[in-house]
């Protein structure tokens with residue numbers, strides 16, 4: 001079948017049968033509305049070719065799970081906002097439902113876009129880890145805002161010397177007066193060049209180009225021309241179209257790091273809203289090369305089986321689409337690295353902001369401690385054991401402990 005399949009959890013209000021509720025979602029998002037309508041009549045009966053269909057319905061938890069199919073023809077290929085209007089449209093407020101959550105979508109061939117330009121392999125190639133397959137380590141410059149370009153570049157330099165693969169702006173840092181984007185880019189790239197002369201390693205800098213739709217492409221193009229080697233965009237604040245716009249522009253020939261500010265507002269309630277899985281699949285379709293999916297031990301919670309499934313949606317087969325590098329971020333530090341790798345595996349970017357810059361000996365030592373924690377996990381040695389011969393890791397564990 002070439003239709004788009006969407007899976008929902010829902011809880012009908014008292015007195016509403018689950019069959020009626022599933023049908024109501026399906027109709028609301030296709031050819032029906034809350035009442036019979038005169039515009040669907042004998043003459044226009046052809047519209048029923050575009051009816052949604054309830055494929056499955058079964059009890060789940062304290063509600064029900066249903067799989068609905070939406071006809072291929074009602075989608076405009078490549079128009080992701082329109083896909084979302086169908087599968088995540090007017091249904092979250094339906095009065096007959098107490099709760100409804102979009103859990104997953106299966107995107108058929110033809111609606112699946114062109115996907116990432118680089119993917120995991122492309123990024124590993126840039127960073128020289130295609131053979132070792134070790135998890136990547138990243139850092140977010142902290143404080144989130146306030147540092148001037150020179151000091152931002154200094155932090156980046158330290159982090160690169162310490163061994164990170166990726167340095168990124170925080171989501172609130174864009175192009176403010178205290179740290180203009182183009183000046184910051186130039187200084188950070190110079191700093192990374194200096195670090196490369198010492199280490200021989202290429203480090204990515206994800207410059208946050210998230211901005212209004214009328215300017216994002218211009219800012220991104222200027223940044224790439226000026227030597228940016230990665231761009232960052234926030235998918236939920238700037239929208240899927242922003243990711244798509246950057247990824248589909250041939251001259252933007254650098255990987256796209258996709259952040260997801262705001263996601264907890266959609267994903268957190270287990271009975272209502274939108275799960276991360278559909279978001280992850282759409283980011284892959286849009287062409288994101290890296291995507292935050294969450295941590296199992298970090299500050300923002302996260303259920304291991306859900307995150308694993310989300311990561312598989314990024315790294316598993318999806319027609320001709322390249323893979324997306326899953327990013328675990330939020331409250332990570334060296335003492336949590338083992339828990340993340342044990343659960344999520346090696347095809348992951350482990351990002352730490354506070355967990356690197358909070359090291360008592362500074363950013364370079366913090367980055368070293370993260371890399372040592374990764375080495376320990378890969379060697380099957382506990383962080384505490386490894387720390388006996390690795391002072392940076394020891395000092396990190398002394399303040400934050402390990403899980």
Ligand code: CAP
Nearest residue numbers: 140260292294329330331332352353354
């Ligand atoms: C982490 C972070 C990231 C979040 C994103 C922050 O900083 O920079 O943006 O991890 O969350 O601002 O919180 P710390 P998610 O390492 O200092 O915690 O990946 O869940 O979307």
Ligand code: MG
Nearest residue numbers: 140170171172
């Ligand atoms: Mg952040």
